[in-house]
Amino acid sequence: MVWKVSVFEEWRRKISTIKKLESEICDKKLVEEAKSDWHSRRRPRPCGLTIHIGVGCDYACSYCYIPDMGFPFKSKPYHLTGLQIAYSIASNPYVALGLNGTFLAYGSVTEPFLKNTANRTYEYLKATTRCLGNPTQISTKAYLTYDNALKLRRLVNGKLSVLVTIITLKHYDKLEGKAPNPELRFQTLYNLKKAGFNPVLFLRPIIPGVNDYEIKDILEKAISYDINRVLIGSLRVTLRIMSKLKALNIPLREIEKRILRKPKSFNEQVPVKTADIKKKIAKLCEKLGIKIYYQACQVCAEDFNIPCCLPCSIKYGCCKEDINYDVSEVKAFLETIGKGKIRKVVDRKYVLNIEGNVRKEFTLFLRWVLKKKVVVK
Numbered sequence: 296m297v298w299k300v301s302v303f304e305e306w307r308r309k310i311s312t313i314k315k316l317e318s319e320i321c322d323k324k325l326v327e328e329a330k331s332d333w334h335s336r337r338r339p340r341p342c343g344l345t346i347h348i349g350v351g352c353d354y355a356c357s358y359c360y361i362p363d364m365g366f367p368f369k370s371k372p373y374h375l376t377g378l379q380i381a382y383s384i385a386s387n388p389y390v391a392l393g394l395n396g397t398f399l400a401y402g403s404v405t406e407p408f409l410k411n412t413a414n415r416t417y418e419y420l421k422a423t424t425r426c427l428g429n430p431t432q433i434s435t436k437a438y439l440t441y442d443n444a445l446k447l448r449r450l451v452n453g454k455l456s457v458l459v460t461i462i463t464l465k466h467y468d469k470l471e472g473k474a475p476n477p478e479l480r481f482q483t484l485y486n487l488k489k490a491g492f493n494p495v496l497f498l499r500p501i502i503p504g505v506n507d508y509e510i511k512d513i514l515e516k517a518i519s520y521d522i523n524r525v526l527i528g529s530l531r532v533t534l535r536i537m538s539k540l541k542a543l544n545i546p547l548r549e550i551e552k553r554i555l556r557k558p559k560s561f562n563e564q565v566p567v568k569t570a571d572i573k574k575k576i577a578k579l580c581e582k583l584g585i586k587i588y589y590q591a592c593q594v595c596a597e598d599f600n601i602p603c604c605l606p607c608s609i610k611y612g613c614c615k616e617d618i619n620y621d622v623s624e625v626k627a628f629l630e631t632i633g634k635g636k637i638r639k640v641v642d643r644k645y646v647l648n649i650e651g652n653v654r655k656e657f658t659l660f661l662r663w664v665l666k667k668k669v670v671v672k
């Protein structure tokens with residue numbers, strides 16, 4: 296299948312969605328509140344735009360860095376309504392909408408299915424699916440019944456990329472004692488699969504010297520629940536996390552050996568090197584017939600069948616298909632809508648090179664629509 300996009304068409308989709316949502320919300324104050332919200336101005340991360348369905352998280356995992364970002368271990372639902380969040384995202388100048396649009400990621404600084412956040416999650420998913428239609432991913436540690444999974448499926452018209460985090464069977468009490476136990480999370484995977492999703496086991500963080508010894512057991516258990524895809528990821532630590540793990544008698548030797556550098560402040564996040572462990576997991580997955588992913592957006596692109604040639608796809612060799620577009624149309628778009636002075640636009644396999652002056656929001660908008668790196672000189 297040839298995947299063709301028109302930047303003008305994608306821009307018109309954005310403008311008409313904003314207008315439609317404005318008239319649906321039908322209250323100036325609510326529109327203004329959504330317009331001034333963080334979702335309307337934050338630059339998406341390389342993997343997509345994170346959506347806050349709540350603030351804070353009750354699970355209080357020992358390795359979690361949300362307190363270091365200023366969020367408490369106590370959840371409350373986000374204050375915007377579903378329509379407001381959709382409007383806020385649509386108004387974000389960096390964000391493209393629809394199936395060709397920016398990936399949306401639910402569940403980054405909270406758990407989406409807590410008592411305090413679940414209804415917001417359902418409300419937001421319903422609104423963003425209906426009004427925006429962007430590829431969307433959610434990650435959870437909650438126990439979802441089969442009925443919950445069916446409800447979710449109805450709200451998103453069957454289309455959602457779902458990650459379920461399970462990182463340990465042995466150290467669960469110390470590391471994630473307030474979250475549902477791993478058995479219940481395997482049941483969540485099973486229920487989601489039965490409801491028609493194709494969920495992925497989310498094995499992040501790999502904690503060297505702690506859970507890397509039980510990865511085989513986790514993968515084999517996943518297979519027994521008919522799960523054959525896994526997303527892996529590294530640990531990031533702060534000094535606060537290190538002292539918390541120490542207080543819990545979690546062995547720190549391997550982490551200390553592999554930490555990239557000493558954090559400069561109490562809450563600075565520093566990655567822990569796990570490349571060798573990831574290689575071993577990849578080999579194991581090959582043996583077990585499990586498909587492995589290294590980036591959440593890889594899973595999202597595959598689940599929504601979107602060709603993507605952004606740098607991480609290239610790095611992991613999953614950019615198979617190019618998006619087809621008209622280079623002269625891109626130039627015209629940047630000159631008319633972007634009001635830039637453009638000398639040249641050159642399309643290369645993995646990069647779009649632009650010579651001229653382009654505002655950052657248009658660079659990022661293009662990046663998402665074309666799913667390739669955009670370099671402006």
Ligand code: SF4
Pocket residue numbers: 352353354355356358359360361403404405406436474
């Ligand atoms: S579930 Fe996620 S957000 Fe919540 S405490 Fe654990 S790691 Fe942090």
